[in-house]
Every structure is written in structure tokens, then in C-alpha cells.
Amino acid sequence: MELGTIIVTDGTPSTTDFSFVLKNPVKKGQYVQVKNNDDILFGYISEITKANRYFERAESVAEFEKYSGMESFPSSSWEYVLATVKVLGVFKDNQFQRAFVPPSPGIQVFNADNNVLHTFLGFDKNGLHLGSIEHHDVPAKLSMTRLFQKHMAILAMSGAGKSHLASVLLEEILERKKEDGRIAVILIDIHGEYIGFAHDPVFGSKTEVIDGKDIAIPLKKISPELIMGWLPNLSSPQKDVLRHALLTLKKEKKDATGYNFKELIEKIDASDISRDEVKRALKRSLSELRRYRFVSKKTEKPHLLSDIKPGKLMILDFSTIDSLRKKQILVSLIARRLFNLRKKNKIPPFLLLIEEAHNFAREKAEASEAVSRSIIETIAREGRKFGASLCLISQRPVNLSTTALSQCNTHIILRVTNPNDLDHIQMSSEGIDSRVARSITGLKVGEAIVVGSAVNYPVFISVRDRKSEKREKGAPLHTQAIDFEEKQEKKEKAVEAFI
Ligand SMILES: Nc1ncnc2c1ncn2[C@@H]1O[C@H](COP(=O)(O)OP(=O)(O)O)[C@@H](O)[C@H]1O
Ligand SMILES: [Mg+2]
Numbered sequence: 001m002e003l004g005t006i007i008v009t010d011g012t013p014s015t016t017d018f019s020f021v022l023k024n025p026v027k028k029g030q031y032v033q034v035k036n037n038d039d040i041l042f043g044y045i046s047e048i049t050k051a052n053r054y055f056e057r058a059e060s061v062a063e064f065e066k067y068s069g070m071e072s073f074p075s076s077s078w079e080y081v082l083a084t085v086k087v088l089g090v091f092k093d094n095q096f097q098r099a100f101v102p103p104s105p106g107i108q109v110f111n112a113d114n115n116v117l118h119t120f121l122g123f124d125k126n127g128l129h130l131g132s133i134e135h136h137d138v139p140a141k142l143s144m145t146r147l148f149q150k151h152m153a154i155l156a157m158s159g160a161g162k163s164h165l166a167s168v169l170l171e172e173i174l175e176r177k178k179e180d181g182r183i184a185v186i187l188i189d190i191h192g193e194y195i196g197f198a199h200d201p202v203f204g205s206k207t208e209v210i211d212g213k214d215i216a217i218p219l220k221k222i223s224p225e226l227i228m229g230w231l232p233n234l235s236s237p238q239k240d241v242l243r244h245a246l247l248t249l250k251k252e253k254k255d256a257t258g259y260n261f262k263e264l265i266e267k268i269d270a271s272d273i274s275r276d277e278v279k280r281a282l283k284r285s286l287s288e289l290r291r292y293r294f295v296s297k298k299t300e301k302p303h304l305l306s307d308i309k310p311g312k313l314m315i316l317d318f319s320t321i322d323s324l325r326k327k328q329i330l331v332s333l334i335a336r337r338l339f340n341l342r343k344k345n346k347i348p349p350f351l352l353l354i355e356e357a358h359n360f361a362r363e364k365a366e367a368s369e370a371v372s373r374s375i376i377e378t379i380a381r382e383g384r385k386f387g388a389s390l391c392l393i394s395q396r397p398v399n400l401s402t403t404a405l406s407q408c409n410t411h412i413i414l415r416v417t418n419p420n421d422l423d424h425i426q427m428s429s430e431g432i433d434s435r436v437a438r439s440i441t442g443l444k445v446g447e448a449i450v451v452g453s454a455v456n457y458p459v460f461i462s463v464r465d466r467k468s469e470k471r472e473k474g475a476p477l478h479t480q481a482i483d484f485e486e487k488q489e490k491k492e493k494a495v496e497a498f499i
Contacts, residue, residue: 001110001111002023002024002109002110003026003110004020004022004083004105005021005023006020006034006103006104007019007082015099016087017087017103018084022080022081023071023241026048027048027135028045028047029044029134029135030045030112031111032044032083032085032109032110033110033111033112033116034108034111035108036101036103036104037101038092039090040091040113040116041099042120043086043088044086046085046086046089047083048081048084049082049083050081050082051057051080051082052075053078053359054075055075083109085109088120088457089120091120094385096120096340096456111136112136114137118138118141118432118459120456122143122146122454123138123139123140123142124142124146126141126180126258127142127147128169128173128214129146130463131448131462131463131464132464133459133462134461134462143454144176144181144183146453147410147454148351149387150384150407150410151380151383151391151409152389152391152392152408152411152412153391153392153393154166154391154393154412154413154414155411155413155421155425157417158410159445160395161446161447163193163194164446164463165172165412166194166353166391166393167197167466167470168463168464169391170197170203170313171203171466171468172186172207173313173351174207176311178311182353183309183349183387183389184309184311184313184314184347184348184350184351185351185352186308186314186350186352186353187315187316187353187355188289188316189315189316189319190316190318190356191355193472195317195471195472195473196472197209197219198315199469202467202468203313203458206311206312206313206357208307208313208314209315209317210301210315211320212316212321212327213320215294215301215316216300217296218258218297218300219249219260219261219264219295220250222295224239224243224246224247226333227242227289229332229374231286231288232368233367234285235281237278241273241279242268245267245268245271249263249264257297257298259299260297264286265283288325289329292323294329302316304334304337304341304347305341305347305357308338308348308350310348310349316330316334316441319473324359327359328371329371331354332372332373336375338350339379339388341388343388349386349389350387351380351389351390352388352389352390352391353390353393354376354391355393356393356394357376357392357394357404358396358400360373361373361376361399361400362401363398363399363400363401363402376390376392377403378405380403380408381403395423396419397428398420402428409454410450410452411425411451412449412450413432413440413451414445414447414463415440415441415443415444416440416443417441422437422440422441425437425440430451431457436449446462446463447460447461447462447463448461453472
């Protein structure tokens with residue numbers, strides 16, 4: 001569609017900007033193209049202004065108003081609309097380049113061609129269909145490799161649609177065909193808001209939900225170093241006793257099916273390499289782990305080696321766990337094992353999706369609260385070589401480890417209004433200029449901007465509706481309230497009957 005004609009203004013048309021007078025309506029942010037010799041020049045509308053020479057000079061407007069008002073002048077027929085365009089590049093021989101020659105005044109501006117736009121933005125026909133782009137009928141299909149290989153982050157305030165977007169991502173991954181490359185997904189579900197996948201007719205067979213309370217690992221498979229990582233405040237003598245006790249157990253029980261915490265404590269008691277105070281302090285620290293009840297004799301759940309499969313989703317439902325420490329320890333355990341298994345190529349390439357990531361890779365944290373941060377940072381730095389990807393979801397990007405966040409090469413940002421968060425996002429996301437930053441506060445629920453390696457240019461998208469059923473744990477508030485009162489009444493009646 002023809003949109004208008006390029007005009008001469010102060011300093012334009014240039015290789016970076018031009019303006020045109022509108023013939024047909026346009027929208028801010030819309031992509032346009034013009035023929036420039038044999039190439040196609042590409043840009044987006046950065047601003048729209050109206051002009052009318054009747055109103056350009058304050059003193060004449062004041063003068064006219066004094067006598068007869070403006071009604072007697074044909075002023076409306078002098079109004080015209082001007083669009084300013086930022087040039088993005090030139091499409092030539094199926095490739096994009098910088099523009100070296102400005103477009104000529106007088107030539108026609110057209111709406112961008114959908115196919116060219118698809119290529120220009122760096123979409124992939126077999127990519128993950130997350131939604132549509134603004135103003136154009138082009139589906140936003142992001143290349144899976146470009147999106148995940150160098151990790152991604154979903155950042156926004158609560159209620160902006162992060163979990164919704166994550167669900168859309170999951171649907172796309174689970175629906176991929178083998179020939180397009182399928183990865184496994186492990187999801188740390190803090191609020192139990194993804195369990196709908198397990199009940200869905202399409203995705204149910206591809207989903208396994210594991211209750212956080214049931215997660216277990218045999219003591220036999222836990223190294224002394226892992227425990228020391230979970231208990232960073234152990235003293236050196238305590239560490240020695242622990243290492244010694246674990247290694248002795250391992251040697252002695254080589255042929256046994258396993259051994260439990262009680263046996264470890266007995267070994268510590270029996271150990272003669274340290275004083276009793278040291279042993280007592282160590283046992284006190286270990287009692288914390290014991291209380292969390294995930295160290296077993298032989299039960300292993302999930303069994304990552306056999307349960308992680310391409311095109312399958314494993315949801316770890318943490319909504320049943322109260323202690324943040326326990327959640328962090330479990331994340332460190334699972335992430336570490338996933339990464340090790342992946343390095344040995346024993347499990348398929350995977351995506352580890354972590355909700356509330358700021359709680360697991362916190363920027364400033366006490367050692368005891370940072371147990372999962374180091375493995376997340378390690379995967380963020382080294383995962384790419386091994387096909388181990390992260391998707392960090394957070395409504396508190398300020399608290400998220402900068403090391404981890406800076407390794408997330410694609411950011412999908414939904415609505416954010418807090419100025420601190422906004423500043424932080426702008427600093428940590430390359431490709432967010434002030435234009436983009438300003439638009440973030442104006443985004444509506446479900447609208448997002450994608451920046452980074454998954455796309456060639458920052459692009460605004462509306463996230464599509466989800467296909468899977470949304471099902472949340474816990475009844476709605478009003479049902480809970482009714483339930484409570486009914487139970488209470490029953491109790492009272494029972495008491496009355498008794499009297
Ligand atoms: N793209 C969208 N289309 C339709 N509804 C959406 C979209 N994104 C979010 N919502 C709805 O908005 C609400 C908040 O979304 P949610 O994903 O839970 O936000 P967050 O995880 O950021 O707190 C939910 O009820 C969700 O269904
Ligand atoms: Mg959420």
C-alpha cells in the first residue's frame with residue numbers, strides 16, 4: 001500500500017532519517033519501505049506530526065481570533081500529516097546492509113512487505129510462534145536456537161504476563177517436530193501455576209509433574225563438595241570430618257544399595273580425626289539438611305537420566321515447599337546434575353526455566369542464601385557449548401545476578417513501571433535505546449518487546465493466546481472463604497448437638 005511521498009526537511013532525507021507526507025493513515029512503529037535505485041530501503045515510523053501553516057505564527061492566530069475567529073479561513077484544508085522515519089537498512093541480494101545513499105525526495109513510501117519484514121527481523125519459518133508483531137500481519141516466529149542457545153530472560157512486573165508467555169514458549173517447544181530439533185524442558189514452578197499442562201489433552205502426555213516434597217536423592221550420590229556448597233559456613237575441621245565420614249561410608253558400603261543420614265551421623269560420631277565440639281557443630285549443621293527430607297537411602301526422584309526426554313516437559317512443583325533455603329538447595333542439586341549429565345551427553349539438550357529467578361540467583365545474598373547462584377551462573381557462562389540453556393523469569397531484575405543476566409543474550413520485556421527496574425533493564429539489555437525504554441512503561445498486559453540475539457532489531461510483539469488450559473493450584477478466594485465458613489458452622493453445630 002502506498003503511504004505517502006518523501007519531502008525535503010531540514011537535513012533530510014539522509015541515510016538515517018526521512019519524512020513523508022501522508023496519503024494514507026499510518027501508525028507509529030509501523031515498518032515502511034522505499035525503492036532506492038535497485039535496492040529496498042527499510043525503516044520504521046518514529047513519529048507522526050500534524051502541520052498547518054495557518055497556525056504557525058502566534059501573532060497572526062491572535063490577530064485573527066480578535067476580529068473574526070479562525071472559522072472564516074479555509075484552515076482545515078491546509079492541515080497535513082507528516083511521518084518521520086528512522087532508516088534501518090537496505091535490503092539487497094536477500095541481505096541487509098547499512099544504507100549508504102539517502103532516498104530521493106518525491107518518491108513513494110510503501111508499507112513494508114511481509115516477507116521482507118520476516119527476514120529483516122530475523123524470524124524463522126520453523127521458529128517458536130510467540131505472537132504477532134504490531135501493525136503488520138507477520139507472525140513472530142523466533143528461531144529456537146537463537147532464542148535459547150545464549151539463554152534468555154523474561155522480565156516484567158507481576159501481572160504483566162510472564163507466566164503466560166512462558167506457557168506459550170512451553171507449548172511451542174512441546175509441539176516441535178523431531179526433524180526441527182526438540183529439546184527437553186525442566187521448569188521450576190514456584191506457585192504450581194503450570195500444572196494445567198499435565199491435564200491438557202494435547203500436552204498431558206508430554207508432561208510430568210513432580211511434587212517438590214517428593215524430590216529425593218540418595219546420599220550415595222551426593223559428594224562432600226555438594227554438601228559443603230549447601231552449608232557454606234562449615235569450618236575447615238568440620239569439612240574434614242564430613243569428607244572423611246562420607247568417603248569411609250562410600251568405601252565400606254560399596255556393595256550395599258545405599259546408606260542414609262543416620263549412618264552418616266554414626267560415622268561422624270565414630271570418627272577420630274577431630275574433637276567432639278567440631279563433630280557436634282557439624283551434626284547441627286547437617287540436621288538442617290536432614291530436616292528438609294530430600295536425602296534418601298536409595299529413592300531417586302526425579303530420575304533425571306531416564307526422565308529427561310526430547311520434546312518433554314518436567315515440572316518441579318515447588319508450591320508445596322515452604323523453606324526458601326530448601327528450594328535453593330533443590331535448584332542447585334537439580335541444575336548441577338542436569339548440567340553434568342548434559343556435558344556427558346547422557347541427556348538431550350535442555351532448557352531450564354526458572355520462575356522467580358531472583359530468588360535463586362540473587363545479586364546480593366548471604367552465602368547461605370546463594371547456594372543455587374553459582375551453578376546458575378556457571379550454566380549461564382558455559383551452557384552454550386553443551387546445549388544447556390536457561391530461561392530466567394523475574395519481576396525483580398534489580399535483584400537478579402548481573403553475571404547471569406548479562407549472559408542472557410535475549411531479553412523479552414513486558415510491562416515494567418518501577419523506575420529502578422526500568423533503569424536496571426536498560427543497563428543490562430543491549431539494544432534498548434531510550435525510545436524502546438520509554439515504550440516499556442506503556443506496554444499493556446501481554447505486550448512485549450524482544451531484544452537481543454533472537455532478533456535482528458528490537459521488536460514489539462503481542463503475545464498470542466495460550467492453547468493449553470490454564471489451571472492454578474488453590475481455589476479462588478471466594479471459594480476458600482465459603483469453605484471456611486461452612487466448616488466453621490458445621491463445627492459449631494456439632495458442638496451444639498453435643499451440649
Ligand atoms: N498475552 C496474553 N493474552 C491474554 N491474557 C494474558 C496475556 N498475558 C497475560 N495474560 C493474563 O494476565 C494475567 C497475568 O498474567 P501472568 O502471566 O500470570 O503474569 P505474571 O506471571 O507476569 O505475574 C493472567 O490472568 C493471564 O492469563
Ligand atoms: Mg507469574
